[in-house]
Amino acid sequence: MSHTKLYTAIYVVLFAFATLQAVVEYAGFLEQSYWLAFWAIIVLSLIKAVIVAAYYQHLRWEPRAVSYLVVGGVVAAVALTAAASFSIT
Amino acid sequence: MSELPPKSSIKRWFLTTNHKDIGVLYLLTALFFLVFGGLLALLFRVELLSPAADFLGEGGYNQAVSAHGLLMVFWFISPFAFGFANYVVPLQIGADDLAFPRLNALSYWFYLFSGLLFGVSFFQGQTFSGGWTMYAPLNTPTYLPGEALGATTVVLALIMFVTAVTLGSVNFLTTMYRMRAEGLRMRDLPLFSISINLTVWMMLFAFAALLAALMILTSDHILGTHYFAYEIGGEGITQGANNPGASLLWAHLFWFFGHPEVYIVFFPALGIMAECFQTFTGRRLVGRKWFIIAMVLVALQSFIVWMHHMFLTGINLQIKTVFMATTIGISLPFDLMVFSLIYTMIKGRIRFTTPFLFSLGALIVFILGGITGVFLGAVVLDYQFRGTYWVVAHFHYVMVGGATALFGGLYYWYPKITGKMYDEFLGKIHFGVYMIGFNLLYFPMFLAWETPRRVFDYGDFATTIALGELGTYVIPYEVWHNASTLGAAILGASFLIMFYNLFVSYWRGEDVGDNPWAYATSAEWAVSSPPPLENFHGTPSYASGKLEFLDDEEVARRSSGSSGGGHAGHGAAATDGGTSTDGGAIAQAGPEAALATGTDTAGEHGHDGHPDHASLWPFIISVAGFVLFLGLSGIRTGGTFYTSLTLVGAVGVFGSFVGMAREPFHSPEPLLAERWPYGSVEKMKLGMWTFLASDIVLFGAFIGSYVFVRVAYGWEEWHHLIPEAHVTMPGLINTYLLLTSSFAVVLAMVAAEKQSRKGVLLSLGATFALGVGFLINKAMEWDHLFNLHGSEAFPHGWDLTTNLASSTFYLTTGLHGAHVAIGLIMVAYMFTRAWNGAYMGDEKPIEYFGLYWHLVDIVWLFLFPLFYIL
Numbered sequence: 001m002s003h004t005k006l007y008t009a010i011y012v013v014l015f016a017f018a019t020l021q022a023v024v025e026y027a028g029f030l031e032q033s034y035w036l037a038f039w040a041i042i043v044l045s046l047i048k049a050v051i052v053a054a055y056y057q058h059l060r061w062e063p064r065a066v067s068y069l070v071v072g073g074v075v076a077a078v079a080l081t082a083a084a085s086f087s088i089t
Numbered sequence: 090m091s092e093l094p095p096k097s098s099i100k101r102w103f104l105t106t107n108h109k110d111i112g113v114l115y116l117l118t119a120l121f122f123l124v125f126g127g128l129l130a131l132l133f134r135v136e137l138l139s140p141a142a143d144f145l146g147e148g149g150y151n152q153a154v155s156a157h158g159l160l161m162v163f164w165f166i167s168p169f170a171f172g173f174a175n176y177v178v179p180l181q182i183g184a185d186d187l188a189f190p191r192l193n194a195l196s197y198w199f200y201l202f203s204g205l206l207f208g209v210s211f212f213q214g215q216t217f218s219g220g221w222t223m224y225a226p227l228n229t230p231t232y233l234p235g236e237a238l239g240a241t242t243v244v245l246a247l248i249m250f251v252t253a254v255t256l257g258s259v260n261f262l263t264t265m266y267r268m269r270a271e272g273l274r275m276r277d278l279p280l281f282s283i284s285i286n287l288t289v290w291m292m293l294f295a296f297a298a299l300l301a302a303l304m305i306l307t308s309d310h311i312l313g314t315h316y317f318a319y320e321i322g323g324e325g326i327t328q329g330a331n332n333p334g335a336s337l338l339w340a341h342l343f344w345f346f347g348h349p350e351v352y353i354v355f356f357p358a359l360g361i362m363a364e365c366f367q368t369f370t371g372r373r374l375v376g377r378k379w380f381i382i383a384m385v386l387v388a389l390q391s392f393i394v395w396m397h398h399m400f401l402t403g404i405n406l407q408i409k410t411v412f413m414a415t416t417i418g419i420s421l422p423f424d425l426m427v428f429s430l431i432y433t434m435i436k437g438r439i440r441f442t443t444p445f446l447f448s449l450g451a452l453i454v455f456i457l458g459g460i461t462g463v464f465l466g467a468v469v470l471d472y473q474f475r476g477t478y479w480v481v482a483h484f485h486y487v488m489v490g491g492a493t494a495l496f497g498g499l500y501y502w503y504p505k506i507t508g509k510m511y512d513e514f515l516g517k518i519h520f521g522v523y524m525i526g527f528n529l530l531y532f533p534m535f536l537a538w539e540t541p542r543r544v545f546d547y548g549d550f551a552t553t554i555a556l557g558e559l560g561t562y563v564i565p566y567e568v569w570h571n572a573s574t575l576g577a578a579i580l581g582a583s584f585l586i587m588f589y590n591l592f593v594s595y596w597r598g599e600d601v602g603d604n605p606w607a608y609a610t611s612a613e614w615a616v617s618s619p620p621p622l623e624n625f626h627g628t629p630s631y632a633s634g635k636l637e638f639l640d641d642e643e644v645a646r647r648s649s650g651s652s653g654g655g656h657a658g659h660g661a662a663a664t665d666g667g668t669s670t671d672g673g674a675i676a677q678a679g680p681e682a683a684l685a686t687g688t689d690t691a692g693e694h695g696h697d698g699h700p701d702h703a704s705l706w707p708f709i710i711s712v713a714g715f716v717l718f719l720g721l722s723g724i725r726t727g728g729t730f731y732t733s734l735t736l737v738g739a740v741g742v743f744g745s746f747v748g749m750a751r752e753p754f755h756s757p758e759p760l761l762a763e764r765w766p767y768g769s770v771e772k773m774k775l776g777m778w779t780f781l782a783s784d785i786v787l788f789g790a791f792i793g794s795y796v797f798v799r800v801a802y803g804w805e806e807w808h809h810l811i812p813e814a815h816v817t818m819p820g821l822i823n824t825y826l827l828l829t830s831s832f833a834v835v836l837a838m839v840a841a842e843k844q845s846r847k848g849v850l851l852s853l854g855a856t857f858a859l860g861v862g863f864l865i866n867k868a869m870e871w872d873h874l875f876n877l878h879g880s881e882a883f884p885h886g887w888d889l890t891t892n893l894a895s896s897t898f899y900l901t902t903g904l905h906g907a908h909v910a911i912g913l914i915m916v917a918y919m920f921t922r923a924w925n926g927a928y929m930g931d932e933k934p935i936e937y938f939g940l941y942w943h944l945v946d947i948v949w950l951f952l953f954p955l956f957y958i959l
Contacts, residue, residue: 011832018824049947065766073782077789084341085800087404
C-alpha cells in the first residue's frame with residue numbers, strides 16, 4: 001500500500017471511530033450502562049490516539065527511544081491523575 | 090545574524106548565543122538573586138529576634154518569607170547550577186555549543202526578565218504573601234491582601250521562568266543526545282554531565298505539571314475561574330458551598346513538581362561533589378557504575394513520592410501508606426551514593442583545596458538533612474513534625490547543602506572560566522565562616538522545632554535539656570532564634586569574603602594554564618582557560634579510548650557515508666569574538682574576521698560552515714514578554730495602562746518571534762558524533778519530540794485536574810452543573826475538522842516529497858481553513874453558552890465563572906484552542922514559504938510541524954468525549 005492510500009485508510013478509520021463515539025451517546029447507551037459506555041468511549045479514543053501517533057506522527061518508523069520519550073510523558077500524566085483521584089476516594 | 094563583538098563590549102552580552110557567555114550570565118544573575126533572597130532572609134531573621142511582628146509587621150513578614158523562598162528555590166539555586174551546566178556540559182561532551190544556541194539565549198533572557206517581573210511585584214502594593222508553596226486557597230485573590238496585583242505578577246513571573254526552564258530542558262536533552270564526541274557513550278560522560286542529563290529529564294516532566302498549576306492559578310486570578318477557590322457563587326454550587334477538591338488539587342500539582350524539584354536542585358550539586366571528590370582524592374569514584382544507577386533510580390522514584398508532603402491532608406490512609414513506602418525507598422539509592430563518596434575519600438589521597446572543602450561540607454550537611462528527612466517520610470512522625478521548624482531545618486540542610494556544593498563548583502571552575510586562580514587562603518576562610526554561619530543558622534531550628542512554620546509568633550515555647558547530675562536547663566526558643574539570626578548574619582558575611590576574593594582575583598589573580606588541577610580529566614581541562622569561542626581546535630573524539638582531536642580530513646574520512654548537515658570539523662576557533670586566531674596568526678577568512686570587517690563572502694548566511702554566535706532577537710522577545718506579562722498582571726483590576734501594556738507586549742512578542750524566525754542563523758550539527766539512542770532522529774525532530782513530551786504532561790495535568798475536581802465533586806452529579814444546551818454536535822464537528830486537518834498535513838508532506846508545489850499549497854491551505862473552521866465553530870459554541878439567558882437553571886448564561894464545570898470546560902478547551910491558534914500561525918508562515926517555492930523535495934519542516942499539529946489532534950480526541958459526551 002502506498003503511503004497516500006495508508007494515510008487515507010487511517011483517516012477513514014479515525015472518522016468512523018469518532019462517529020461511533022457520538023453514536024454511543026445518541027443511542028442512549030450512557031443512560032443504560034454509564035460505566036460500560038464510558039470505557040467503550042475512552043478505549044475508542046485511546047485507539048485513535050495510538051493510530052495517529054503511530055502513523056501520522058510516524059512513531060512506528062522512528063527508533064523505539066522516541067516512543068519511550070512519549071510514553072514517559074503519558075505515564076507521568078496518567079500517574080498524577082490516577083493517584084491523585086484515588087487519594088480522595 | 091549579527092556580529093559578535095569582543096567580551097569587553099557591553100553589546101556582546103546582549104547579542105551572544107554562545108554557551109559559555111550564557112553560562113557566565115546565568116552565574117552572575119543567579120548570584121544577584123542570591124543576594125536579593127538573602128537580604129530578605131536577614132530582614133525576617135531580625136523580625137524573629139522576638140516573637141512579635143515589631144519590625145516588618147505581619148504583612149511585611151509574610152511577603153519577605155514568601156519572596157525569599159520563591160527567589161532562592163527558583164531564581165537562585167537551579168539557575169546557578171545551570172550556569173555551570175551551560176558553561177561546562179558542551180565542553181565535557183565535546184560539542185562546540187548547545188543544539189539550539191538562540192533558544193539557549195532565549196532561556197536566559199526569559200529567566201532574567203522573569204526575575205525582574207518578580208521584583209516589580211514589590212512596587213505594586215504588595216508582593217505574593219501566601220508562602221513559597223503557594224497553597225490554595227491562600228494563593229487566590231480572595232485571600233491575598235489588596236487587589237492581589239503584585240501576587241498575580243509573581244504567578245506570571247513564575248510562568249515566564251518555567252517557560253525558560255522548559256526551553257532549556259529541550260535544548261540540553263537534544264544537545265546531549267545529538268552532539269556527543271565520537272566514542273563518548275552516555276555511561277562514560279563525566280559525572281557532572283550525567284547529573285545534568287538526569288536533572289533536565291526531571292525538569293522536562295516536573296516543570297510541565299507546575300506550568301499547568303500556574304496557568305490554572307493565573308486563570309483563577311485573571312479570568313475568575315474557580316479551580317482553587319473554596320466558596321463560589323452561581324448555579325450548581327450554591328453560595329457558600331465548598332469546592333471539595335480545591336486545596337488538594339493545588340497540593341497534588343505543586344508537589345508532583347515539588348518533590349522532583351528537590352533532586353533537580355540537588356543533582357547538579359551531587360555531580361559537582363563527584364567531580365571534586367575524584368579530582369581532589371586523585372581517585373576514580375568508588376562504585377561509579379552503581380553511583381550512576383542510583384542517580385537514575387532516584388530520578389525515576391522522585392515522581393512517585395510526592396504525597397508524603399500531604400500526609401496531614403485528607404487523602405486516604407492507603408495512599409499515605411504507599412507513599413510512605415516509596416519515600417523511605419528513595420533514601421536507599423542516596424545511601425549508596427553517600428557511601429561511594431566516603432569510600433572514595435578513604436581510598437584516595439585528599440588535597441584540601443577550597444572546592445574539595447565545600448564539597449565535603451556539602452556531603453556532611455546533606456547527611457544530616459537526609460537523615461532528618463526520613464522522619465518526615467513516616468506518616469506517624471510526620472503528623473508531629475509537619476508544619477514545624479523541623480521541616481524548615483531539614484529543608485535548608487538539604488537545599489542549602491546543595492548550594493554548598495555549588496559554591497565548591499564556583500571555585501572549581503573559576504580558573505577555567507576566568508583564566509585566573511582565586512586566592513586559596515581566602516577561599517578556605519570563606520569555607521570556615523560559611524560552615525559556622527550555616528550551622529549556627531540552621532541547627533538551632535531543630536532545637537526550636539515546635540516553632541510553627543511561616544509564623545513570626547513562636548510564643549513562650551522552651552527547650553528542656555536534662556543533663557543528669559549537672560541539672561536541667563530550660564532554654565526559651567528566643568535564645569535559639571537569636572542564635573539563628575546571628576548565624577544568618579555570619580553566613581551572609583561569608584559571601585563578602587567570596588565576592589572580594591573572586592573580584593580581586595579576576596584582576597590580579599595568577600594566570601592558569603589549561604588545567605590547574607592534577608587528576609582532573611574531563612574534556613574542559615584539555616582546552617585553554619578560558620576556552621576558545623568554538624571550544625576545540627579540531628573535532629574531539631574518544632573512539633581510540635582517550636580524548637584526541639581530529640583534523641577536518643580525518644573527520645571527513647570517518648563520516649563519509651553518513652548523512653546530515655554540518656561542517657567538516659571546526660577549523661580555527663577564535664578565543665574571543667573580536668578576532669580569530671590560529672597559532673598566533675590571524676586566521677584568514679574566518680567568520681568572525683569577515684563579520685568584523687562587514688564583509689559577507691562566506692556563503693548563504695554569512696558563514697563558511699562555521700556556526701553563528703549572535704542574535705538580538707532572544708533579548709527583544711524577552712523584553713516584549715516582560716511587557717506582556719506585566720500588562721496581564723493588572724488586566725483584571727482594569728486601567729488603560731495595563732491594557733495598553735498587554736497589547737504592546739502581545740504585538741511585540743508576535744513581531745519579534747517572526748523576526749527571529751526570519752533571521753538566518755547557522756548552528757550545524759557535527760558530522761561526527763555519538764547519538765545513541767536517537768541516531769536517526771535529526772536534531773530539530775528530537776527537539777520537537779522532547780518539547781511535545783513536556784506538552785503531553787502539560788495537557789495531562791490540565792485533564793488530570795478536571796478529572797480530579799470531578800471525582801471530588803461526584804462524577805455523575807457533575808452533570809447537574811452543565812446546561813442542556815451543551816450538546817455533543819459542536820464537539821463532533823470539531824473532531825471531524827481536526828481529523829481532516831491532520832490528514833491534510835500528511836498529504837502536504839507527501840506532496841512535498843513528490844515536489845508538487847500545487848499539492849503542498851492545497852494541503853497547507855486546507856489545513857489552515859480547517860483549523861480556522863475549528864476556531865469559528867468553537868467561538869459560536871462559546872457565544873451560545875455564554876448567552877443562555879432563556880435557561881431556567883442558568884439565567885445569567887454559562888460562562889467561565891459560573892461553576893466548576895464551566896471553569897474546567899472553558900479553560901481546558903481554551904488551552905487546546907490556543908494551541909490550534911499557534912499552529913495556524915505556523916501554517917500561515919509555511920504556506921507563504923511554500924508559495925515562494927520552499928519544501929520541494931524537503932518535506933522535513935512539514936513533518937516537524939505535523940508532529941505538533943497531530944498532538945493537538947490527539948489531545949482533542951480525549952477532550953471531545955470528556956467534555957462533550959461523558
